[in-house]
Amino acid sequence: MGGYGLKHAREPESQSKMNKVVVKKPEHETIYVQIKEMVLFGEVVPGQPLTIHGLAEKLGAGVTPVREAIRRLTAEGGLATLENRRVVVPTMTMHWLEQIELVRLTVEPELAEIGAKKCGLDRILELERLDALIDEAIQKGDIRGYLEANYRFHFTIYDAADALILRRITESLWVRIGPSLRVVCGRFGTANLTDQHREATKGLRDGDLEKVKRALQEDIRQGMEFIRQTIEV
Amino acid sequence: MGGYGLKHAREPESQSKMNKVVVKKPEHETIYVQIKEMVLFGEVVPGQPLTIHGLAEKLGAGVTPVREAIRRLTAEGGLATLENRRVVVPTMTMHWLEQIELVRLTVEPELAEIGAKKCGLDRILELERLDALIDEAIQKGDIRGYLEANYRFHFTIYDAADALILRRITESLWVRIGPSLRVVCGRFGTANLTDQHREATKGLRDGDLEKVKRALQEDIRQGMEFIRQTIEV
DNA sequence: ACGTAAATAATTTGATCAAATTAATTGATA
DNA sequence: TATCAATTAATTTGATCAAATTATTTACGT
The missing domain is CATH 1.10.10.10 (Winged helix-like DNA-binding domain superfamily/Winged helix DNA-binding domain)
Incomplete structure (x- = not known):
């Protein structure tokens, strides 16, 4: 009985100084x-x-x-x-890609739907800002900028869903994809990246959840398809 | 270009001694x-x-x-x-349980189906052995024994699927569930655990993949339902 | 008793070093 | 030149310790 070493547990308590929480x-x-x-x-x-x-x-x-x-x-x-x-850094395989796609297509639309419902105006504004950033990065051919803005766009919606476990699963799939996406951008250039974000943002504005969901689904499919083409058979 | 510190990478090579591979x-x-x-x-x-x-x-x-x-x-x-x-050790919440169930019901039947197709006779024999172990543990009220045999039963099938990513996602859900299952067994006793494993094993024997899938699905649903009842609202 | 501040104890954290392990290089031999 | 063993170099690994952080207890005043 009891923890291996800890006698009594207490509530977590962040020391705060002058009304400002400090957590190192x-x-x-x-x-x-x-x-x-x-x-x-x-x-x-x-x-x-x-x-x-x-x-x-x-x-x-x-x-x-x-x-x-x-x-x-x-x-x-x-x-x-x-x-x-x-x-x-692991190398993507076709076998892995299929598994990742299966789970992404299950989890991310779900996250998007729940998240979209809970998106307040501040978050929508943030999404529009990121949307612009994505466009800009695509224009400039800034791969790193695109990848980061794209990530933040998706996870701004997902975070609104407040579903920790789905979020962590999704994140674990994204870290598997990251290096491959970099290869995709290098190979095809950022210009060829079709932009579902505009659609998603519009859907968010209009409260059209189905539109958001479809846009994200399409986004996932396209991303996975691009990666598929960079995997040598 | 190049790794941060490593010049040249070589194939992994396990030193072997006398035809027996040694990996410390x-x-x-x-x-x-x-x-x-x-x-x-x-x-x-x-x-x-x-x-x-x-x-x-x-x-x-x-x-x-x-x-x-x-x-x-x-x-x-x-x-x-x-x-x-x-x-x-995290405490289960209803919110988490729902997310876990969603992903389990997507991923595990998939793993089970792929795995079942690839189960050779040796694996089926192993499953029958584990099946007996499960029964025994239930009889004895041996919680630890039950949990371990139950885990090994499921993952023997899943491992046959040879789908690393689905497998790791599933494992991450099981470690979240483990402590709660222990509570379930303590609360309701092992005797009340209905046994879908027999069904699954039979399906495996007869090559009836649908039966395996259904058994596993039912197993998941029941397990989740038990846990649900131990979560105080 | 009650709460609060100081003191003490327990725990985590990060640097450092020696040992173990693995990789790259050298050199001898055919 | 090619192969293989021995040597050297690079890297990971795990123990240990001091500092930082957090928890618990003690002491004190109301």
Whole structure:
């Protein structure tokens, strides 16, 4: 009975100073976010090997937090550790792509529908801002900018759904896709990316949930199709 | 271009001695499995606080591997870190349960169908062995035994599907469920657990895939329903 | 008793180092 | 030149410790 070491648990309590909450996050948390964004936004390429020391140096951190961050990201599928203990960015396979598509098509429209219902005006404005950012990045051919704005667009809707588990599953699929999307953009250029975001935003404005859902579905299908074409058989 | 620190990558190569492959896994890997099984098989209770030192002591390990294992399990949802940095076994909520059920009902029947097609005789025999183990555990009221055999039964089928991503998603849902199942068994006793495994095994024997799928679906629904009843509103 | 601040204890966190493991290089031999 | 073993280099891994953070207890005043 009882925890292994902890006697009594108390409510979490963030120390607050002068009406302003102060929460100093541990470094492994920060590092985790940074590496995740490297993967998510295409700063890293499928098959690329990573080393703990290399990451620690690049991110100006010690080796201990980096290790914890890597384990976490590995659990989410964004990275993989080979049996030689080397860490790499996984390479997409057709087999994986099919599985990812199945789950994305189940979970993301659901998230979008729930989220769309709960989107307040502030969030819709944010989405329109991101929509403009996406267009701009496409114009400029800014791959990193596109990937980041695209991610934030989707997850702004998903976050509104307030469905932690679906959200985490979805995120784990996105970190698997990130490096491949980078390849897609490099291969086909950003200009060829059709833009479902405008449709989704309009649907949001008009309260047309079905339109939002369809737009997101189409967005997913197209994205997956692009990636499919970059996988050598 | 190139990894952050690694110059050239080579094929993974397990050193083999005398025709027998030797792979010494790192301790954080072993620890991870141990903690996961604690969660999965109900050795740990919803809300229970865990400490790094406590786990390290219990598992006879250093603190470093335990930390990495915890991060990994946290990423999978089996544990959660509060903002006070304390690690706890998450408590199930109705909201979470609904999300878990949605994904389980999508992914697991799919895994079961693909897996069932690929189940060779050896695997079917293994399933029948596990089926007997489940019955035995139910008879004895052995909660841990039931949870473990039940887990191995399902994942023996799922593993046959050879669908890594679906499998990892499913596992992440099971670690979220484990502690609650333990509560269910404690509350209702093992005797009340209806047994869909027999049905599934028979379907497997007769090559009746639909029967397997239906049995698993029913199994999921019942399990979720039991958990639902233990959640206080 | 009650609440509050200070003191103490427990825990997490991150750096560092030695050992273990793995990769790359060298050199000898055919 | 090609192959294979030995050597060297690079990397991961796990223990340990000091510092930071958080929890608990004690002391004190009302």
